[in-house]
Amino acid sequence: MARKLYELVGAEDDRRFSPYCWRSRMALAHKGLEAESVPWHFTDTDAIKFSGQGRVPVLVDGDKTVFDSWNIATYLEDRYPDKPSLFDGLTSRAMAGFFNSWVDTTVHPALIGVILMDVYDHLGAADQAYFRKSREERFGTTLEAFVADGPAKLAAFRQALQPARITLAKQPYLGGVGPQYVDYILFGAFQWARAISPQHLLEADDPIVPWRARLLDAHGGLAGNAKGYPV
């Protein structure tokens, strides 16, 4: 296949846990585009050297290489304008840029406090060493100290989701009546957790739960059929 998506995996090659890779995978499915999945580990630096940087997702589409999930989404939208739109226009595309930043700066930092050790536990030995060193440098503390007070961190994660919760109590998707890229941006966080964490992130009556269920079922159950824990 001429189209490939490099996706972060754990010790098991089918346990895909990158929220950013899931954004791209869902975006490809939304567009109805197939792409071979190339499993990639944190320490496989050489394998994506051709992209000129060191992180996934990396999309190879024929002779085109695109990295960074946002760049991949806008590339797909512009390259395949006749396929279902990821944004439904330039205004909502601009607003999706805000939403992307909101998830990256608010939801992900809150979630990592909850699932950090679950990520670690699902990595192979080389990736564990890389992960521990890089994250302990970033956070300025040990992994174990970073996840202390788990119940408070879970509560903070749930609180961070409040504007999404209010919205999803009123409408089926963040993008309105159907899923849009903005939905995949947030959904990536849940798919990240689902792949590697047995923790239940949401209370049963949370309006986010049925939205997550719809996205697990979307595009032929692409996300829900991926290896992970019951949510």
Added chain:
Amino acid sequence: MARKLYELVGAEDDRRFSPYCWRSRMALAHKGLEAESVPWHFTDTDAIKFSGQGRVPVLVDGDKTVFDSWNIATYLEDRYPDKPSLFDGLTSRAMAGFFNSWVDTTVHPALIGVILMDVYDHLGAADQAYFRKSREERFGTTLEAFVADGPAKLAAFRQALQPARITLAKQPYLGGVGPQYVDYILFGAFQWARAISPQHLLEADDPIVPWRARLLDAHGGLAGNAKGYPV
């Protein structure tokens, strides 16, 4: 004039400081619609009793009465479809609903910690008594205790704006190339502060500053010409 907007004011009738009223005022201007401003104080409960509730903004448009800033925005969009769009489509309208909740649950609570006493200081005596009683009940502490540690609260407000900051470093408006209702939602917070607070909320090099300046100038300087403090 057959169209009226009831707008919250302080002791001075031209000091309009409600973020929600500013959303509606900017939305009206965006649509090119005039509306007489009816100054309203916290304790003028009888004046809007006809609306069936007790808060502003209240829009009276001919024989139609609409309250709640979000309802007013969607009413204007649907009632005046041939005027410039506030949302530019249903997807971005759905996403503006999320943004509305984000500002209400994140930005406003952070800002009130900074400007609470400035609000109080600009109210008349009757409104001061109402404001102190209702807010002290809501916050479970005195006004003065609530605003303790002002520098930390200002830092938290700036931090809360981070996803908007990242977005506005890349594009002139939250809605993209021109102002949309989503811009007015956030701008209302700054116009709230500007009306009653001499504090400088943003650092000079903040990417939000030029965006705020553009909105102060928008629609003939409607917001920038309103009574307030230098920003």
